[in-house]
Amino acid sequence: MTNQRQATDELEELYAELKAFIDSKKPQIIASPHFAHVNHEGKRIRVEVSDGAFLSILTSSVEVYPSSYIGNGEDLPGEGEVWGRLFGFVTEDQEDITYIVTGASVMQNYEYRTHNSCCPSEGHDFKVTSITNAIPGLICLGSFHSHPYRYSDFTTDFCSHWSQTDYESTLATAEHYVVPPLELIFALSHLNSAKKYRPKTMPSYLVNYCRNFKFVLRAFVLNMLEESLDDVDMLRCTLAGKIVNRSD
Numbered sequence: 674m675t676n677q678r679q680a681t682d683e684l685e686e687l688y689a690e691l692k693a694f695i696d697s698k699k700p701q702i703i704a705s706p707h708f709a710h711v712n713h714e715g716k717r718i719r720v721e722v723s724d725g726a727f728l729s730i731l732t733s734s735v736e737v738y739p740s741s742y743i744g745n746g747e748d749l750p751g752e753g754e755v756w757g758r759l760f761g762f763v764t765e766d767q768e769d770i771t772y773i774v775t776g777a778s779v780m781q782n783y784e785y786r787t788h789n790s791c792c793p794s795e796g797h798d799f800k801v802t803s804i805t806n807a808i809p810g811l812i813c814l815g816s817f818h819s820h821p822y823r824y825s826d827f828t829t830d831f832c833s834h835w836s837q838t839d840y841e842s843t844l845a846t847a848e849h850y851v852v853p854p855l856e857l858i859f860a861l862s863h864l865n866s867a868k869k870y871r872p873k874t875m876p877s878y879l880v881n882y883c884r885n886f887k888f889v890l891r892a893f894v895l896n897m898l899e900e901s902l903d904d905v906d907m908l909r910c911t912l913a914g915k916i917v918n919r920s921d
């Protein structure tokens with residue numbers, strides 16, 4: 674009996690050692706306790722969106738922008754908002770927590786989609802996150818979605834702002850994230866002509882033009898205590914600010 678007990682203890686010890694070894698080999702993802710707090714311990718939240726991620730957001734949003742808003746008669750099937758996942762990694766230092774968005778995956782299947790809402794297919798989203806979780810160093814940072822508007826209804830602040838539904842859908846998936854989810858909103862509108870205005874850069878958003886489209890890229894992070902999505906302290910996206918409309 675004593676020998677059996679001893680053998681069990683040794684096995685448990687071996688198991689604990691093995692588990693500690695396996696854990697030490699896992700990718701080191703930031704999961705500091707302060708991520709659960711609203712103020713991030715006073716640290717600034719910065720977001721950097723890669724050119725590739727922005728290109729996916731821009732082209733997919735334009736693709737399903739309602740034809741009726743351009744004056745091309747009826748909408749084509751499947752037009753309206755677009756939604757997708759954001760991937761990348763997070764870094765942290767004494768002052769900042771920085772989300773680096775390296776890629777955006779555009780959802781192709783929806784439960785429904787209208788001019789001002791969309792419900793992505795949970796089953797299809799799960800397929801995407803289940804494979805991306807296996808990619809070393811890559812974590813799911815949150816999601817993006819577009820806000821298509823007619824130009825007559827377009828105002829920068831209102832159209833790029835989050836809605837109660839945006840907050841609730843971000844909150845609903847919060848438990849799946851290592852860090853508070855990031856939500857990028859891409860508001861866009863079609864103008865009668867291509868404008869050549871200079872881009873406008875604000876701390877949490879950027880306004881620019883691409884051919885006949887005017888767009889706003891704006892970044893929020895979930896704030897569960899205030900039940901809101903908070904504007905981040907700094908958004909950077911090189912490609913979004915670099916687009917220059919040429920003369921026709």
Ligand SMILES: [Zn+2]
Binds near residue numbers: 820835836839
């Ligand atoms: Zn929205």
